[in-house]
Amino acid sequence: MVDEKGMDFPVSWDELHRTARALAYRLDSLGPFKGIVAITRGGLVPAAIVARELELRLVDTVCISTYDHKDMGEANILKGIDGDGEGWLIIDDLVDTGKTAKIVREMLPKAHFATVFAKPAGRPLVDTFVTEVSQDTWILFPWDVELAYAQPIRARKGK
Ligand SMILES: O=P(O)(O)OC[C@H]1O[C@H](OP(=O)(O)OP(=O)(O)O)[C@H](O)[C@@H]1O
Ligand SMILES: O=c1[nH]c(=O)c2nc[nH]c2[nH]1
Numbered sequence: 330m331v332d333e334k335g336m337d338f339p340v341s342w343d344e345l346h347r348t349a350r351a352l353a354y355r356l357d358s359l360g361p362f363k364g365i366v367a368i369t370r371g372g373l374v375p376a377a378i379v380a381r382e383l384e385l386r387l388v389d390t391v392c393i394s395t396y397d398h399k400d401m402g403e404a405n406i407l408k409g410i411d412g413d414g415e416g417w418l419i420i421d422d423l424v425d426t427g428k429t430a431k432i433v434r435e436m437l438p439k440a441h442f443a444t445v446f447a448k449p450a451g452r453p454l455v456d457t458f459v460t461e462v463s464q465d466t467w468i469l470f471p472w473d474v475e476l477a478y479a480q481p482i483r484a485r486k487g488k
């Protein structure tokens with residue numbers, strides 16, 4: 330779908346699993362880490378995959394909500410975490426504007442911040458990521474979609 334936020338970039342469960350495993354592969358050589366801080370909710374599934382691959386069993390959360398679907402609002406910090414993050418690995422699904430990443434980095438300045446996807450505006454705030462997509466792309470995660478009828482491309486263009 331194309332709207333004012335740009336083109337949707339749908340990601341399947343398989344693709345997400347494969348890309349999160351690629352992230353774990355990169356992170357393995359940058360550790361060892363004490364544990365993972367997952368940024369809810371988007372970071373939960375990638376954090377579970379990375380935790381499995383890096384054999385990390387200590388998993389905490391920072392809970393931040395900024396978007397209502399595609400609409401950005403104020404960042405609402407529902408749960409923080411103590412300490413400076415030294416030795417910890419922060420996992421989120423993506424950085425977009427970098428607003429969430431900035432808050433998390435200020436909260437845990439010594440942690441390693443990793444995401445599966447990065448858009449250009451947020452990219453400088455991430456230590457490790459796998460796939461870059463353009464700023465006007467909306468990543469559509471598998472937990473946000475259901476299987477449904479898709480109009481043929483020609484019909485969508487009104488031909
Ligand atoms: O770089 P930014 O512009 O801050 O955008 C990235 C953040 O936005 C999304 O979270 P959201 O606030 O939608 O909450 P959710 O993870 O619960 O879906 C996403 O999971 C990132 O955490
Ligand atoms: O599902 C999402 N896809 C995105 O591209 C995005 N950017 C900020 N928050 C987002 N959530």
Ligand SMILES: [Mg+2]
Nearest residue numbers: 369370371372
């Ligand atoms: Mg999030």
